[in-house]
Amino acid sequence: MAVRRRQRLGPGGGRALLGALLLLLCVWCRAAAERVRYAIAEELGRGSLVGPLARDLGLSADELPARKLQVASGGKKHLKYFRVNEENGNLYVNERLDREEMCGESATCSVIFEALVHNPLNVFQVEVSIEDVNDNSPTFSNAALELDVGEWTLPGARFPLEMAQDADSGSNSLLTYQLTSNPSFSLVMKESPDGSNQPELVLDRALDREKESSFELMLAAADAGDPVRSGIIRIRINVTDANDNPPVFGQDQYRAKLREDAAPGSRVLNVSASDADIGNNARITYGFGKMPAKVLQKFMMDTESGMITLKEALDFEDTRGYTLLVEARDGGGLVAQCKVVVEVLDVNDNAPEITTLSLSSPVPEDTPAGTVVAVLNVNDPDSGENGQVTCELSGEAPLSIVTSSGSSYKVVTSGALDREQASEHRVTVVARDRGRPALRSSRELVLEVSDVNDNAPVFEEAAYSAYVAENNAAGALVLRVQARDADAGANGRVSYWLAGGSAGAAGAAPLVSVEARSGALYAQRSLDYEQCREFTVAVRAQDGGSPARSSTATVRVFVLDRNDNAPRVLWPAPAAAAGEAAGGAAAAPFEVVPRSAEAGYLVAKVVAVDADAGRNAWLSYELVQASEPALFRVGLHSGEVRTARAVGERDAAKQRLVAVVKDHGQPALSATATLHVVLAESLQEALPELSERPAGAEAAAAAAELQFYLVLALALLSALLVLSVALAVVARLRRTGPPAVLRCLGAQRFSLAGAAFPADFCEGTLPYSYNLCVPPPARAVPEAAWPPPPPVPILSAEELLGGDSCGKPSMNSNDLVAGEQPAEPDAPQVCNA
Secondary structure, eight states, rough: HHHHHHHHHTOOEEEEEEEHHHHHHHHHHHHTTTTTEEEETTTTTTTOOOEOHHHTOOOOTHHHHOOEEEETTTTTTTGGEEEEEEEEHHHHHHSOHHHHHHHOOOOOOOEEEEEETTTTTTTEEEEEEEEOSSOOOOSSSEEEEEEEETTOOOOOEEEEOOOOOOOOOGGGEEEEEEEEEOSSSEEEEEEEEEEEEEEEEOOOOOOOTTOOOEEEEEEEESSSSSSOEEEEEEEEEEEEEEEOOOEEEEEEEEEEEEEETTTTTTTEOOOOEEEOOOGGGEEEEEEEEEHHHHTTEEEEEOOOTTTTEEEEETTTOSEEEEEEEEEOOOOOOOEEEEEEEEEEOOOOOOOOEEEEEEOOOOOEEOOTTTEEEEEEEOOOSOOOOOOOEEEEEESSEEEEEESSSEEEEEEEEEEOTTTTTOOOEEEEEEEEEEOOOEEEEEEEEEEEEEOSEEEEEOOSSSSEEEEEESSTTTTEEEOOOOOEOOGGGGGOOEEEEEEEEEEEEHHTEEEEEEEETTTTEEEESSTTTOOOSSSEEEEEEESSSSSEEEEEEEEEEEEEEOOOOOOHHHHSSSHHHHHTTTTTTOOEEEEEEEEEOTTOOOOOOEEEEOSSSSGGGGGEEEEEEEETTTEEETTTTEEEEEEEEHHHHHHTTTTEEEOOOOOOOOSSOEEEEEEEEEESHHHHHHHHHHHHTTTTTTHHHHHHTTTTTHHHHHHHHHHHHHHHHHHHHHHHHHOOOOOOGGGGOOOSBBSSSSSOOOOOOEEETOOOOOOOOOOOOOOOOOOTTTTTOOOOOBBBBBHHHHTTTTTTOOOOOSSOTTTOOOOOSSSBOOOOO
């Protein structure tokens, strides 16, 4: 085009030529300011077309030989990547382009060089942007990873895993992780403040080294490119046995900032971890985790103190920040990890200053949202964008920060406060300037929350049960109730009161009392299981707030039985009781056993009751004394007295047996029963054996003979009167039927007139009924007494006891199996007072 201009001008003169040169100079200046931009994908092979450089510069094919288009770059290495075809002026790739090698981790990658055009001379700036291609798979530094996990590690524990590295950029470097299925472990992603996802292994259930000592897992990392590329790492988990407390860093992530002109050896950060174990398991050593080699070249760490220092000089243009993976390992092999983010600063060297102008602390927990609790002033000595500051709050708290006038900020409540959940809130005010890179400063604010009585006392249990043995001492501790109040001070000080019971507070108060401060229930008096087996009482817990809040719990007290009642023998009745029933005469019951009785003959049954319950009322019988020990035996549990062998002729007519009745309490209590047995075929035959002769029997017989005639005369005189009375009685009996006293006429046992009746047994349960006979009161009977008194019929136990006077049904002895214990009463006794 320049050639055609010269032909059109011709040799017309220097003035026209000067104007053309000026015009050309203007065009050259305008073109120099322009930049030609191309965008190509990386990994293009040698000879790949970048773009029509000559056409974009406004050069035609005819002008190329004369203008000599070429690329130049002032000695920079970028020149080797591209070349210009001299024939068509197109820009081609001269060498394979690898974006990761050329630009590293930079977000953008471009090559800038100059294009020279001669005749006339002109310079154009060319920028070729290298776009990323998903040509790198995620990789782990090692093919396998071993973790040591203590078997006492609680479920929910997390173990940081190595992050895969992908040399690509953009979406091609966005990684997702997937773990093979395992019932004991799962994978979660922890999002870091820088936006990266840290894979963490989570323990889902407790480990048992004796059952399974190791696990084999596979962790896969896949990028978001198209096509998707992935990498895997094998994770071997070894279950250790003893060291159950891993080191714990003070923070999950540390931040440090370094100027790019910091000298090697400069201190970066001092991390610190603690271990709850002792001894070698608490000895912590520090080191770096798996990281790229370029990061390890820049920093070093003191294994004992955790001090991180700079190893090589930093270059802000090369790398603006580093993320260090720091590991703390204790003597047992447990490892904890944290991140240290090192930010490289360029020029901005003044961080904002935060000053607290006012802080309202403590704040009542019922403070409404929007209340101002602090006023801050933030100042940055820098100017321009470096001095423009923004503030924010860091930390989980119901607080927010809003801009006030000038450089002041107000911290206000953004939600409800609850002292029981958090008695204080710690937030960090972070101030950042707008410098490049930005500097920041922070100040911690501690806001205390004061208490309001908004919680009622809560008992540990809604209903309590207490067990007290009977015969306890007055003032004995029954139970201690405990109620907790989440409030503080007087609002959380709990007092206890009786609020009611089985019969209300008035009825329960005589039995127990409660100590107002401790909640201890004490027995007011000794308890008796036979009178009261259980009772309930309501206890109210009340705090000291205003207004006061309270709650109520029910206490059910069960009285436990003790063996404090000895067995009581109902039959045979003691001689004293039998004597009282017979009108004061000293007489004892007796049994008549025929001499023809064989072994196993039922002589009598010892009946006893025990007012206690359970094992304390289980009774056993034992024969401890007998005139003929080999002749009788007693059932261990039935109390039946039977002949152990056949009655012999040589056996004494009168036998005396003593049986002991014991319960099963600790210690056991007992009672004795004395049974008199007469060996005779009939009661008339046994009467002479039962008669007791006084010391002057012969004299009495002589006197009786002298008086015989007088007695005979008196008998004859009264015979008519007796006969008339007897006829009148018989006539009446025929009209009314036989009385209950004559129901035993068919029995074979008889007693003398004036038989003694046993005492009333309505106080206990008599589980057996049978016929019994008692001897008459001892008295002198003349040998010549005549006529003998008529036999008196034998009465059953029910009739002797007055039939149904006790209001309880009788129980036949045949209804119980020999050796069984009488059943306990089922219905419990409940005290109402």
